[in-house]
Amino acid sequence: MADSILAETEKVLYDVEDHLAHVTINRPDKLNAMDSETYAALSAAWREFQADEDAWVAIVSGTGDRAFSAGADLEEAVEPGTVEWPEFWRTQEEQILNNGLEIWKPVIAAVDGYCLAGGTTLLLATDIRIAGESAEFGLSEVKRGILPGNGGTQRAARQLPYTAAMEILLTGDHVDAERAAEWGLVNRVVPDDEVMDTAEEFAARILSNGPLAVQAVKELAIRGRNMSLSDAMRLEESFQYHLLQSEDAKEGVTAFAEDREPNYQNQ
Structure with a gap:
């Protein structure tokens, strides 16, 4: 350790x-x-x-x-x-x-x-x-x-x-x-x-969910409490843009299309 x-x-x-x-x-x-x-x-x-x-x-x-x-x-x-x-x-x-x-x-x-x-x-x-x-x-x-x-x-x-x-x-x-x-x-x-x-x-x-998405959701939920709604939504858009570039996001959509469980790698 x-x-x-x-x-x-x-x-x-x-x-x-x-x-x-x-x-x-x-x-x-x-x-x-x-x-x-x-x-x-x-x-x-x-x-x-x-x-x-x-x-x-x-x-x-x-x-x-x-x-x-x-x-x-x-x-x-x-x-x-x-x-x-x-x-x-x-x-x-x-x-x-x-x-x-x-x-x-x-x-x-x-x-x-x-x-x-x-x-x-x-x-x-x-x-x-x-x-x-x-x-x-x-x-x-x-x-x-x-x-x-x-x-x-x-x-x-x-x-x-x-x-x-x-x-x-x-x-x-x-x-x-x-x-x-x-x-x-x-x-x-x-x-x-x-x-x-x-x-x-x-x-x-x-x-069972995408780990990067889970972490993003937690961070947004906590940070957004101390922001205006408009600022928090802009931050959400920024997170979503970066999340969509991840391999896990691609895997989630592919797994859905192929009717199987996704294999997330935290990437």
């Missing part, structure tokens, strides 16, 4: 098979809470996924069935009895999916158990979200006198109905999977033992 931190620690696992990457937070004894080393490894995993031309879709999850992630590991990030926050600030500085790193490949979240604080912030940076029936969500930072960093306040307000965003941000309370689905925080709620299978089914459906 290009990033040595991934080889040096097992706090984040990364592997790719058949164009599908699995990014796994691997601290089950800590409810997959993230200390500075975990954040660094997670950053390395996302950079690996971003650069790997053979990885077209990612699923992010946590080891075990108790938690996707309980957020930043405050026990290790803050020294009791002091007002020093050096390790906590390191968790805010890493270039990760929800903080500064632009990844236009689709990312699916597979959520078991607790998805709290930085876990929910990470969730908000994914594209498709599958939750188990017993999953719980929350941006609980205000209960500790801090705020949801790494984009938590901004993405919650943009992605959820205003009243829902204010409830989860201001109370810090947990919400169950059913409520999260009602708000649009997750796409599907499934039995706990079907979470990963469902996430992989979504991944397979995306992987």
Whole structure:
């Protein structure tokens, strides 16, 4: 792997098979809470996924069935009895999916158990979200006198109905999977033992499409939110022009004419 931190620690696992990457937070004894080393490894995993031309879709999850992630590991990030926050600030500085790193490949979240604080912030940076029936969500930072960093306040307000965003941000309370689905925080709620299978089914459906087109669609959808409609449509036209020059676009049309499944090469 290009990033040595991934080889040096097992706090984040990364592997790719058949164009599908699995990014796994691997601290089950800590409810997959993230200390500075975990954040660094997670950053390395996302950079690996971003650069790997053979990885077209990612699923992010946590080891075990108790938690996707309980957020930043405050026990290790803050020294009791002091007002020093050096390790906590390191968790805010890493270039990760929800903080500064632009990844236009689709990312699916597979959520078991607790998805709290930085876990929910990470969730908000994914594209498709599958939750188990017993999953719980929350941006609980205000209960500790801090705020949801790494984009938590901004993405919650943009992605959820205003009243829902204010409830989860201001109370810090947990919400169950059913409520999260009602708000649009997750796409599907499934039995706990079907979470990963469902996430992989979504991944397979995306992987059957042209990878360049999928990445272009994601980038346009995200960039266009901060543009006027006319400017966003001009950008869309530009992307379409370049996409039509690709081998994958030619393959897609040819496969349709020949009544067969396309064989995309990400070219």
